[in-house]
Structures are given as structure tokens and as C-alpha cells.
Amino acid sequence: MKAAVFKKKGFMAVEEVPTPVPREDEALVKIKYCGICGTDLHNYSFGITAPGRVLGHEWCGMITELGKGVQNFSKGDRVMLYKHKRRSSPRLRLNPRAGYSSPSRRMGAYAEYLAVPTSRIIRIPDEVSDKQAATLEPLVAAIHAIRLGKIKISDTVAFIGAGPIALLMIQRVRQAGARAVYVSEPVKIRAAKAAELGANQVFNPFKEDVIAEIVKLTGGKGPDIVYECAATKNTLNQACQLVARNGRVTCLAVYQEPITLTPLDWYTMQPEIKFTTNGDSTPFDWEIGLEVMINDQIDVETTISTIISLHEIQETFQTLLDPSKNTMLRVLVEP
Known part of the structure; x- marks a missing residue:
């Protein structure tokens, strides 16, 4: 073969x-x-x-x-x-x-x-x-990450990166009651798809000050939940600088090279930070993923x-x- x-x-x-x-x-x-x-x-x-x-x-x-x-x-x-x-x-x-x-x-x-x-x-x-x-497996990873974020009705949500898993998540957080969804994504096809699937606004991080723009759109507060899906050198720091005080940061990105972190910036916002990968999903996540797929709740x-x-x-x-x-x-x- x-x-x-x-x-x-x-x-x-x-x-x-x-x-x-x-x-x-x-x-x-x-x-x-x-x-x-x-x-x-x-x-x-x-x-x-x-x-x-x-x-x-x-x-x-x-x-x-x-x-x-x-x-x-x-x-x-x-x-x-x-x-x-x-x-x-x-x-x-x-x-x-x-x-x-x-x-x-x-x-x-x-x-x-x-x-x-x-x-x-x-x-x-x-x-x-x-x-x-x-x-199914990336859908399960998306569902598990959303559960970790503990999204509530009226939460504002930001995604750093709009790869395939994030695009599935955008649909689900909308269904879960997110008040607004903001996305940072430089690749045109991903940015366009994120907007199509429900993102209120999509920013190009190479051309715009994403943190300043999203903080302004949230009335100076920052989003309640930030999903870090990019795994670039500065994106974890950006997530922790962007999130609202006492908000939640869930990192799906996998870092293979050392990154520089500045925790001093985090002390002001005091975010709850969680890390997850595909392997962290539970049997419950798989059941929900299959149910969501059968019922066409996520495209x-x-x-x-x-x-x-x-x-x-x-x-x-x-x-x-x-x-x-x-x-x-x-x-x-x-x-």
C-alpha cells in the first residue's frame, strides 16, 4: 500500500x-x-x-x-x-x-x-x-476548550487565531450565548470564514492594534474569555493583556519553541489561565461532539x-x- x-x-x-x-x-x-x-x-x-x-x-x-x-x-x-x-x-x-x-x-x-x-x-x-x-476529533477538542472557558450568557469572547478548531468554536460560543465575538487572524481565508460564522469583528494583527481595538469595543473592560489558538511568540502574553480583569484565558495552542512571558503584566488583570490539547478531551466531550454533529448544531x-x-x-x-x-x-x- x-x-x-x-x-x-x-x-x-x-x-x-x-x-x-x-x-x-x-x-x-x-x-x-x-x-x-x-x-x-x-x-x-x-x-x-x-x-x-x-x-x-x-x-x-x-x-x-x-x-x-x-x-x-x-x-x-x-x-x-x-x-x-x-x-x-x-x-x-x-x-x-x-x-x-x-x-x-x-x-x-x-x-x-x-x-x-x-x-x-x-x-x-x-x-x-x-x-x-x-x-469529529477537532470538534471534540473545540467542545472541551469551550467547557474549560466556562462561558456564560452575555460574555464577550476573543480568539487569537482562527484555525480549523477556532472556527468550530466560534459557532458553538455563539450558540452558548456569547454577547460578542472578536477575532485576531492575519490569514485572509480564515478571517473571512470567522466573520461568516459569527464573529462580530475580525482584526489583522499585522496591521491593527488588536488589544486596543477590542478593549475599546468592550467599553475599556476587555473580553471575559480569550482563547489563544495561534502559538506564536507573543500571543499568550497578548491574551493575558487583552482579557478582562479576573477573566478566563484558555490556551489551545501548542508551543514547540521557548516563548518570553511577562507575568508582571498579568498581575493587574489576574486572569484564570488554563491549557488544553486534543488529548485532554473526555468521553463526555466525545458524546457531546457526536450529538452536536448528528443534530447539525455545528457546520x-x-x-x-x-x-x-x-x-x-x-x-x-x-x-x-x-x-x-x-x-x-x-x-x-x-x-
Whole structure:
């Protein structure tokens, strides 16, 4: 089979690799879509993952083969990733004590096939499309971050960065009763989509004083909640300078390089600061995410701009990492 194999920092190559054989209690899944995640971009650009590995974990597909002992799934089942160890049912059920771990021991989903333990997959409901299924994990991350922010009706909310997860969050915070939503985003396509999905005003941080503008719009107070989704050198400081006194800052961004912080500026505002990543989500978040998707409460497909083949993955990663060239939102790989 073909797979995009990580070779070195900043480079992947599509190669022929052995098709995995499902072990006991595993299923072999033919991958339909795998989303390009910010974690993959970090691993790729900083060389964090080991050479020879295959990235990709936001996937969906169809079971083509079953390992010994599998009883709850059948060939032809449409399935998607579930990051928490499920107990017995092939449907998603709440397990508050479940812990996160990687769904596949051997390979990611930038490949034609993936062998995965059946405890880490769930069937895709008939109401959910393949494109939606490949977006469930970022939707779950968005829901978890919103819960951490403890949004209340009439809160004002600001986003620093409007990547795919932030675009999902903008829709949900509006539904949760946010009084106003402000966004800082330099990439044109992301800024335009943020406005389309409900942001009251979107600012280009390269051209405008975002802190001054948003503070003015909130009557000198600052937003009640700031979501830091950019992970650039100064954005965490900006979030803490922007937020209202005793407000909440939730950081979804993943920093791979050292950043300079100036906590003295924070003492005045005394924000509550929380950090979260995709791996922090709970089984409850997954249940809510699937429910939201089934009921069309958030339009996840509107955040998908591009579908590429495996052979386009190297060029696409390079483009996504260059804000001056990027004209894409969420990208799905179709092996």
C-alpha cells in the first residue's frame, strides 16, 4: 500500500509499505479521509516524530478485514477514531474513567490502510457523512476548550487565531450565548470564514492594534474569555493583556519553541489561565461532539476547504506552514 512516510524534519515521501495485518481484536480499515491536524504540522516542522513513522490521526474509513476475536464489528462497517478505550459496545458510550492513548501502535492514517484496536473505533452513524466523521476529533477538542472557558450568557469572547478548531468554536460560543465575538487572524481565508460564522469583528494583527481595538469595543473592560489558538511568540502574553480583569484565558495552542512571558503584566488583570490539547478531551466531550454533529448544531463541513491525495501532502504541509501562501482552511487527505 502507499503511505506518506516521515523522513526528516520538514519532509515526507510517499512510499510503498507493507499493508498491515490486523492482530487479535484489531480491524483493518481502508482510510477514506484523514484530516491534517496542527499536531501533525508541529511534528513535521520540528522533527519531533521518528523517521519512518506515518502521521495522521483524524480519520474515518471502512473495515475490510477483522483480526481474531472481533465480535462487535463486521466487514463493510464505516468507522472512525475514538481516542478513549471503549469497553465493549461498538457504539459510543460514556466511560468517565477511560484514559487517552494512541489508537494505533504502528502507523498513522496518511496511508491507504490502518490496523487499529477495535476498542478505539466506533461506527459512524448513518446521519454523519465521511467528511464530518473525519472532523469529529477537532470538534471534540473545540467542545472541551469551550467547557474549560466556562462561558456564560452575555460574555464577550476573543480568539487569537482562527484555525480549523477556532472556527468550530466560534459557532458553538455563539450558540452558548456569547454577547460578542472578536477575532485576531492575519490569514485572509480564515478571517473571512470567522466573520461568516459569527464573529462580530475580525482584526489583522499585522496591521491593527488588536488589544486596543477590542478593549475599546468592550467599553475599556476587555473580553471575559480569550482563547489563544495561534502559538506564536507573543500571543499568550497578548491574551493575558487583552482579557478582562479576573477573566478566563484558555490556551489551545501548542508551543514547540521557548516563548518570553511577562507575568508582571498579568498581575493587574489576574486572569484564570488554563491549557488544553486534543488529548485532554473526555468521553463526555466525545458524546457531546457526536450529538452536536448528528443534530447539525455545528457546520463542520464549512471549515473544510481542500481535499488532497497522498502525493500532494508534502507540498500542502509546506503551504499550511507559510501564512503568506496559505489559502486553505481544514484539509482532508484522501489516500
